[in-house]
Amino acid sequence: MTKIKSIRSRVWNWVGPTVPPKAHFCTNASDILWEKGDAMSSFRFHQWLTCEVEAQDGTVGIGNAALAPSVVKKAIDDWYAPLAIGEDPFDCAYIWEKMYRRTHAWGRRGIGMVAMSAIDIAIWDLMGKLVGKPVFKLLGGRAKEKIPVYYSKLYADDVDAMQAEAQQAKNHGYQAFKMRFGYGPKDGMAGMRENLKRVEAVREVIGWDRDLMADAYMGWNVDYTRRMLPKLERYELRWLEEPVIGDDVAGYAELNALGIIPISGGEHEFSVIGCKDLIENKAVSVLQYDTNRVGGITAAQKINAIAEAHQIPVIPHAGQMHNYHLTMANSNCPMSEYFPVFDVEIGNELFYYIFEGDAEARDGFLQLDDAKPGLGISISDRHLSNFEINE
Numbered sequence: 001m002t003k004i005k006s007i008r009s010r011v012w013n014w015v016g017p018t019v020p021p022k023a024h025f026c027t028n029a030s031d032i033l034w035e036k037g038d039a040m041s042s043f044r045f046h047q048w049l050t051c052e053v054e055a056q057d058g059t060v061g062i063g064n065a066a067l068a069p070s071v072v073k074k075a076i077d078d079w080y081a082p083l084a085i086g087e088d089p090f091d092c093a094y095i096w097e098k099m100y101r102r103t104h105a106w107g108r109r110g111i112g113m114v115a116m117s118a119i120d121i122a123i124w125d126l127m128g129k130l131v132g133k134p135v136f137k138l139l140g141g142r143a144k145e146k147i148p149v150y151y152s153k154l155y156a157d158d159v160d161a162m163q164a165e166a167q168q169a170k171n172h173g174y175q176a177f178k179m180r181f182g183y184g185p186k187d188g189m190a191g192m193r194e195n196l197k198r199v200e201a202v203r204e205v206i207g208w209d210r211d212l213m214a215d216a217y218m219g220w221n222v223d224y225t226r227r228m229l230p231k232l233e234r235y236e237l238r239w240l241e242e243p244v245i246g247d248d249v250a251g252y253a254e255l256n257a258l259g260i261i262p263i264s265g266g267e268h269e270f271s272v273i274g275c276k277d278l279i280e281n282k283a284v285s286v287l288q289y290d291t292n293r294v295g296g297i298t299a300a301q302k303i304n305a306i307a308e309a310h311q312i313p314v315i316p317h318a319g320q321m322h323n324y325h326l327t328m329a330n331s332n333c334p335m336s337e338y339f340p341v342f343d344v345e346i347g348n349e350l351f352y353y354i355f356e357g358d359a360e361a362r363d364g365f366l367q368l369d370d371a372k373p374g375l376g377i378s379i380s381d382r383h384l385s386n387f388e389i390n391e
Ligand SMILES: [Mg+2]
Pocket: 215, 217, 241, 242, 267, 317
């Protein structure tokens, strides 16, 4: 039996070229402030964390996280790694509880849970490699022939530019598309019209037989959303994502109960109990945890069971292999989010530059390999000159 020998955390700072975002490209939680400052600072992922869990036999599992990487690294190095080192990786559920309970006073949400997620994902990758099986085969196996993905970009821009982007994505065979709202409460009626104009424009391009979703990234509030929902109803959105801040579970529940457009959220929720509250309160009609925030694959599988029992579909936030393996293994996960590869903008796409082996969408689907052990990724050296790495 092999045990966990060491855990290595690294912060990857992107110093390569970036495409600056345009004004009003996406609302966010800071829009409500009188003086926003750099409101996008929490919506930019130009730093990434990798976590490598090495077993005594030299096998290495890889996990990663994107929220506050430098602080998460400190939490891993000082607190979480010592709790996992020396344990049998196949006792992953015990390791999870140990990390969770020993840091419960301060770690059960936010930074602590992100640190746990990175380690847990690496442990699952390690287990897969040790037994020579892909992670999804350890989670129940193949639940679908291939994974339908939705095109996730369409940041608010000039109408012409958004229509051109939607057309290009449609040409690539996507059957579902997610756009972002650029205007919120402070932009008044004129901003509402700007939002509606763009939904209409994208709908016009993709037609009515494909799914359209729209994301406010916590930049609205309950009052504004109540006013927007009836105006949006005619566009038949599959869901309206994160209309209010992550902590406002009652606000989500109130908006979802209106029954006008299904409300989605969860990418800023943490842990099994946090997601259980969203589900039990019927706060979301689609749950969108992110495995590298919510507590890793161990937590995600428990949440999947709760959501399935309540008939709430789970469509994890973001692409990435840890999310795809869960989607593959669960019948209650109908599709995955997919960030098409582009130049580095927000940084959502940074993982493509750090890892080798991420699944690529073709004609609106992606595939996982039955023969590739673990998550199927390795750390790449192709773009090293564009990173400064802190060890
Ligand atoms: Mg989102």
